[in-house]
Amino acid sequence: MTSSLFSFFYLSSLSRNGNAAHKIQISNMVSSFSKRKDIYFLCIDADSFSLRHHYHFHAFKKIFTVLLVVFTFLRASRRHSGPIIVYTRELPIALLLSFLGFNCFLETHTYTRKNSIIFALISELNRFRSFSIVFVFISDALRSRFKPSLQCGHFHSLVLHDSISIVDSYARRLPLDYSLLFSSLRSEYEFIICHTGSLSRGGLEYLIDLIPEYPECCFLFLGTSIPDFCHYASISTDDIPCNVRLLGWATHSVSISVQQSSDILLYLASSRNKDYWCTSPMKIFEYMLARKHIISAKTSSISEIGNEQHFFFYDIDSAESMDTALAASLLAIKKSDYTLPLKAYQHVTSSFTWDARVSRIVDLATQLY
The missing domain is CATH 3.40.50.2000 (Glycogen Phosphorylase B;)
Structure with missing residues (x-):
């Protein structure tokens, strides 16, 4: 006993x-x-x-x-x-x-x-x-x-x-095929804006019309198939913007590496998802750990995790607010201002x-x- x-x-x-x-x-x-x-x-x-x-x-x-x-x-x-x-x-x-x-x-x-x-x-x-x-x-x-x-x-x-697990904050090398992809994207685009995981929480329907307005940015979606992307964006395959790259399923380790290799990380949500207001997505903690700028939907539960000192918030169901957050995050990078990512990293490692x-x-x- x-x-x-x-x-x-x-x-x-x-x-x-x-x-x-x-x-x-x-x-x-x-x-x-x-x-x-x-x-x-x-x-x-x-x-x-x-x-x-x-x-x-x-x-x-x-x-x-x-x-x-x-x-x-x-x-x-x-x-x-x-x-x-x-x-x-x-x-x-x-x-x-x-x-x-x-x-x-x-x-x-x-x-x-x-x-x-x-x-x-x-x-x-x-x-x-x-x-x-x-x-x-x-x-x-x-x-x-x-x-x-x-x-x-x-x-x-x-x-x-x-x-989060602190070990996920350790710098990780991209697998060779992803490394070659990122090298190609870096030669073609000034910034890489990344979303990892499912798009089922919504928000893509507001982002999709903004993507062509940022030709200097590659919008990378990891863990998303073409049919799923078109479904959540409410568009046909032919209407996918040319600066979008869709990557299929990847392991958690690869997902962390991709986050760390991007410039801006996206957390999308809209009221079309019944649980958007109460979730505590692991993705947002991984983003904070990556020490990258984060654009996030402002929901009740996300506001419990961090605030304007950690994220570029946009109002739920607002394309205009999302556009403002995109512009602000890009401006911060151009100014080499990484205050928010650093504070987000310190906050998540001390509290979560x-x-x-x-x-x-x-x-x-x-x-x-």
Whole structure:
């Protein structure tokens, strides 16, 4: 039997190996939990059973994996004394184990009416000593949206934005094919403006008409296919501006290298995306770590991460405001003014690390249990 201050179990029916943002988050959280010497820690996820899958899976396989994770946890937990804490991003796991008397931290990233009702029920159940779920919200904007549903009951909560791994700040060499591409682009364009990852948060529909107005800039989109680009820009293939370059999927490591090799980094969002106001995108932390100028949509959750001392903000759903931000960022580069990127780097490395995130979880657990 193991004896320690706490036994923390990170439970997930998903794999932590891969390039998707949720997998990178799980992997980094597991790494930071594992560094702690004052707790026992174990991660049980789909990798534990060679059952790796993504969000698009058969419903039966999902249910089976959840039950397998829970069963494995129940067997493992019998060997530990002292408080046992379960950390998960999955509501079914938290509900099931809380009904079995375990203390759970439930991390949530989105708002739905259905979850609002379930969370209200959880806050009522939290009145009973044998039932305990602590809510971890990815932004204060998200917690504020849920708060009316929780006020009638009893609940504890944390706001924990996504974070960064300092190792991602280390200078990385571009792979040869990307290095050759950047050399070619540098000979053709004065500036490289880069967006990495999915365009599903919107914003491209406002940027697309501005791109031809900046012929000295190459607009590079990493992780975007031609059909996706045309879909989100609402244009045909023939209408893609000549100073746009589309690069397909790349590993997380390559994405970091591309960010570090660009001049300006874009974070796009619009109200067409239902979660634009509450997300804590890992991309924005990577951008801050790259020490490059950042043009970002001004949303409630992004404003919690940084301000005008860190980003060139543009108003959501405003092409005119986006144009102003583009012009201001280019002017700063021409003046060799890198005040904002430096402040953004200092801010993110001092306030948003995975180790600090895990410390806040352990500190609250210490207070509660």
